[in-house]
Amino acid sequence: MGKFVVRKTNTGIKFDLKAGNGEVIATSEVYSSEASCKNGIASVQKNAPVAAVEN
16 A cells, blocks of 8 residues: 655755555655645545546
8 A cells, every 4th residue: 555755854844655565656745844845745645536547
């Protein structure tokens, strides 16, 4: 099962979405606060299941 991994950077905080095998499949922008980062995660969780696929 995939998971979100939150980590600090030199300029803020960001998250990676990792697949069940540990491979990073998405990386966020750098947020200025942990609360903003968690809001970004919530947005991905809410919107990704209905995202369209484009070729």
